[in-house]
Amino acid sequence: MSENTQQSARPRVGLFVTCLVDLFRPSVGFAAVRLLEAAGCDVVVPRGQTCCGQPAYNSGDRETARALALQTIAAFEDCDYVVAPSGSCAGMLKTHYPELLADDAAAAERAREFAARVHELVSFLVRVRGLEQVPGAYEGAVTYHDSCSGLRELGIKDEPRRLLSSVAGLEVVEMAECETCCGFGGTFSVKFPDISNAMVERKAGNIEAAGAPLMLAGDLGCLMNIAGKLSRQGSPVQCRHIAEVLAGELTDPPIAAPSRR
Amino acid sequence: MQPSTRTFTANARQALGDRNLQAALAGLPTGLVAQRAAARARLPEFEQLRDIGRDIRNHTLEHLDQYLEIYERNAIAAGAKVHWAKGSADARDVILRICRDANARVVTKGKSMVSEEIGLNKHLEAAGLEVVETDLGEYILQIRDEAPSHIVAPVIHLTQAQVEEDFRRQHKDLAPERRLEEPAELVDEARQILRRKFLTADVGITGANFLISETGSSIIVTNEGNGDLTQSLARVHIVIATIDKVVPTLEDVSVLLRLLARSATGQDLTAYTTFSTGPRRPGDPDGPEAYHVVLLDNGRSELLASEFREVLRCIRCAACMNHCPVYGAVGGHAYGWVYPGPIGAVLTPGLIGIGHAASLPNASTFCGKCQAVCPMHIPLPGLMRKWREAEFDQKLTSWQARAALKVWGIFASRPRLYHFATGLAAKALRVFAGKRGAFRSLPAAGGWTQYRDLPAPQGRTFQEVWNERKEGAS
Numbered sequence: 001m002s003e004n005t006q007q008s009a010r011p012r013v014g015l016f017v018t019c020l021v022d023l024f025r026p027s028v029g030f031a032a033v034r035l036l037e038a039a040g041c042d043v044v045v046p047r048g049q050t051c052c053g054q055p056a057y058n059s060g061d062r063e064t065a066r067a068l069a070l071q072t073i074a075a076f077e078d079c080d081y082v083v084a085p086s087g088s089c090a091g092m093l094k095t096h097y098p099e100l101l102a103d104d105a106a107a108a109e110r111a112r113e114f115a116a117r118v119h120e121l122v123s124f125l126v127r128v129r130g131l132e133q134v135p136g137a138y139e140g141a142v143t144y145h146d147s148c149s150g151l152r153e154l155g156i157k158d159e160p161r162r163l164l165s166s167v168a169g170l171e172v173v174e175m176a177e178c179e180t181c182c183g184f185g186g187t188f189s190v191k192f193p194d195i196s197n198a199m200v201e202r203k204a205g206n207i208e209a210a211g212a213p214l215m216l217a218g219d220l221g222c223l224m225n226i227a228g229k230l231s232r233q234g235s236p237v238q239c240r241h242i243a244e245v246l247a248g249e250l251t252d253p254p255i256a257a258p259s260r261r
Numbered sequence: 262m263q264p265s266t267r268t269f270t271a272n273a274r275q276a277l278g279d280r281n282l283q284a285a286l287a288g289l290p291t292g293l294v295a296q297r298a299a300a301r302a303r304l305p306e307f308e309q310l311r312d313i314g315r316d317i318r319n320h321t322l323e324h325l326d327q328y329l330e331i332y333e334r335n336a337i338a339a340g341a342k343v344h345w346a347k348g349s350a351d352a353r354d355v356i357l358r359i360c361r362d363a364n365a366r367v368v369t370k371g372k373s374m375v376s377e378e379i380g381l382n383k384h385l386e387a388a389g390l391e392v393v394e395t396d397l398g399e400y401i402l403q404i405r406d407e408a409p410s411h412i413v414a415p416v417i418h419l420t421q422a423q424v425e426e427d428f429r430r431q432h433k434d435l436a437p438e439r440r441l442e443e444p445a446e447l448v449d450e451a452r453q454i455l456r457r458k459f460l461t462a463d464v465g466i467t468g469a470n471f472l473i474s475e476t477g478s479s480i481i482v483t484n485e486g487n488g489d490l491t492q493s494l495a496r497v498h499i500v501i502a503t504i505d506k507v508v509p510t511l512e513d514v515s516v517l518l519r520l521l522a523r524s525a526t527g528q529d530l531t532a533y534t535t536f537s538t539g540p541r542r543p544g545d546p547d548g549p550e551a552y553h554v555v556l557l558d559n560g561r562s563e564l565l566a567s568e569f570r571e572v573l574r575c576i577r578c579a580a581c582m583n584h585c586p587v588y589g590a591v592g593g594h595a596y597g598w599v600y601p602g603p604i605g606a607v608l609t610p611g612l613i614g615i616g617h618a619a620s621l622p623n624a625s626t627f628c629g630k631c632q633a634v635c636p637m638h639i640p641l642p643g644l645m646r647k648w649r650e651a652e653f654d655q656k657l658t659s660w661q662a663r664a665a666l667k668v669w670g671i672f673a674s675r676p677r678l679y680h681f682a683t684g685l686a687a688k689a690l691r692v693f694a695g696k697r698g699a700f701r702s703l704p705a706a707g708g709w710t711q712y713r714d715l716p717a718p719q720g721r722t723f724q725e726v727w728n729e730r731k732e733g734a735s
Contacts, residue, residue: 017723019673023683024716026723045727050679056666058627058646060653064670071674099643152629177290181586185626190708192624194274197712198590199626228713231699256699256716 013041014079016072016118018089019051020220021241025255028220031247032085032121038247039129041081048075052084052092057100058186069097070107073114081128082118085243086219087150090120095153120150121243122218126159132166136248139169141212144242145203145226146179147219160218160242167245175210177202184225200229207237214254216242227255262380262408264613266597269620276591285420286592293414293583296527297634304523314520315638317513318574325565328474328507329556335477336554339539346557349379355555356381356466356499357388363497363551365390365463371481371488372396373468374412374577375501375557377599378612381466393458395487397451404431410593412600413525413579418592421447448485455487465495465549469502470577471517472554475510478538479554482521482531489535498537498549503557505565505573517576520636524578560612568647572607574637579604581631581641587624596621603631603641610648619657622648680724691720 013036021028033043053068072093076082084090094115101107125131142164150156164172183189183199203226207215215230215237217223227239238254253259265272276282301307321328333343346352360368368390370376382392382403394403398415402408404427409415416424425441428450440446467488469479479500481488492498508514522528541548564573582588582602593601598618600608606621615622622645631641652658672679694700694717702710709715 019683022723023687024718026719026721026726029723029727045724047680047724047728048676050673050676053673056670058649059662059666060646060649060651060658061666061670062650062653064666064674067670067674071676075676148626148628148630152633181626181628181630183586183626185628188624188626190706192270192273193708193711194270194277195587195590195624196626198277199586200713202586202590224716225713227716228699228709231714231716232701232712252719253698256714258698259696 010040010042011080013043013081013083014076015043015045016049016082016084016089016093017045018084018086018220021085024224025220027249027252028085028241028243031243031249034135034247034249035121035125035243036083038135039125039131044079046075052089054092055186057096062100066100069100069111073110076114080117081124083121083124085121085241087120087147087154087156088219088221090118091149091153094118120154120156120218122163123154123156123159126162134163134166134246136167136246137169138167138245140214141171141173142214142216142245143173143175143207143210143212144178145182145215145217145222147217147222148181150218151179163246173210173212175206177206182222182226184221186221189225200225204229204233204235208235213237215239216245218242223255231256262377262599264598264617266609266618266621269595269597269624272595272597273591276595281420281423282418282592285418286589289583289589293526297524297580300523300527300529310516310520311636311638314516314636315574317508317516318637321507321509322565322570322573325504325507328509329504331474332472332477332507335475339477340552341477341539342551342553344553344555346555348559352379352501352555352557353381353384356501357385359497359499359553360385360390360464363463367391367393367458367462368464368466369393369395369458369462369491369495371467371483371491372399372415373501374599375468375503376466377409378559395455395491397448397485400451400455401427410601411579411582412577418594459490459494462495464497464499465491466499466501467492469500469506470521471514472502472507473511473514474507476538478536480514480534480536482518482534484532486533489533492537492549493547495549497551500554501557502554503559503561505561521576521578524580524636564611569607569611569644571639572611572644574639575604576637578636580634580636584630584634586628607641607644607648615648615651616657619652680722683722684725687718687720687722690718
């Protein structure tokens, strides 16, 4: 990467798809691409990426996590920016890779240089690209769940609300305890299903009480957990990734909703 | 105290089904959490104070040996008798010996988590002493023969109705028409009993929130004043404190006290902040004849020398557990030992061994709320992750989890293989889902689908579609 490319009119943005979006909900990836292009970026999707390594890192398997960190860093070498539609994965790339690779000076330096280029999607659009108007259109009320890593690791709070309020016809209705964890926590949801359930039940209750027909968040992990709970409870509240609404990519059914075909 | 940390999952399940507990825990967000938020909002320099507090603690831990020696010297100069105890048994023995030397029959106690840690009450009772807890919460627990479920609010797991029932059962001369609905009425009732005990006590035992090097003083903070009566009415005052409680100066401690009360209960300061420096001097109006300090290590030196050193910055405010969604769901007893919540998830494996407490650092979503509210900036999620690494390295992780990680790692570190496999998985799951948008149950996903549906994949991976489009375009 040279200074020139970074300053050129269209920066080269590598999309870190995230393993959940890749496998479960590619439409979020395409929404992210649309938003990045609307913000004047050229988007590439390196094939050398898989998962950020959090399942290993948070299970205490540093060796596997380290291998995946090095793999990810190498895959995005030629990108001006690395953008992920997830606060959790972006947080892993940005704040945890340098820590994970700290004991090898050369790798640590690469990780720091890499981390400086990493951003979560919505905060990138607002903070780095100064995006004020999004392609999406939506009529009605939505409520927004602040995912933990985006909020507390990356300080993302106003950015999603600012972009949502730029969508004509859209009204953000805040739910109670919007900053409280939904109980997903990756492997936590499977290792401690009872506790995870108590947490997501509380979250689902707060979402229903907000009264908006659509719930948005910036992380597919939280969304699958919450949408899965609302679906199990037979709730009419729908769930989507915020990028889908901002980009106007609403042709696919909401998360956990039946296929229209 | 015998740990039940190994059965955390079962403890938690039971807690989730306990209606009294759930009713009691429901008060946390509007109680301690809201009170802290208000206190923090009233103090613009709160964040600055946190940084200063963290630095004070780091500096002290860096030179702990020196500050302990200075503390000991100054405490002895003020007339204190200082006893060093390596483990729980040593501390129990020292305290029992002091009680026996004083011909004690009745021992009053202020609230002390360290005394819980070393199992002091049972030890003294087995030796024939009458031990009376004087903190209202601890007094209730003593009646119920229960352990505290919280380090600041020990009976936070109980409803008022449960406490009223305990009092009516235990206090035989209590008139049925006597109202016991408000906390103040419960305090009044407990005082009827406790006042008599204070006056007959031979030895008063308290913990210490801090020990001050430059003066050799110990400090306790309370809201009921029971600590003062415990330590000034008995002939002998024994302070039991771990070595990490030491702070260099009065000025340092003033910073920590401002953070402690606000973080714990949302108060600017607790109702009582009591400094004790040695026994009663000639001319003093009151105070004990003898003043002992038992300095307990019990694993702290090892923590100090380990990658978990930062946990020793803890000032026991309990903000981490008050704000923890896991603690809020299951309460403190589920954690199975003295220190619950996020601080317990880091401290407990350090004190009783990761092999006995591996569930605790795993029972976190790493939501980060504990670290965000910790007045000492302790990176609790990061330290929990270090315990998970220790668990993994020592091969304490279940073989199923290790095998799953291994297989997943093989795929994830080979992008071509990974994309091929995920492509197949997305297709297969989509076919299996049919028109449904989510699975109600799925083999090998029982932990998930027990309580919630699993959203079905859209059918093709992002990588497949993206690369197909790119190839089509070029």
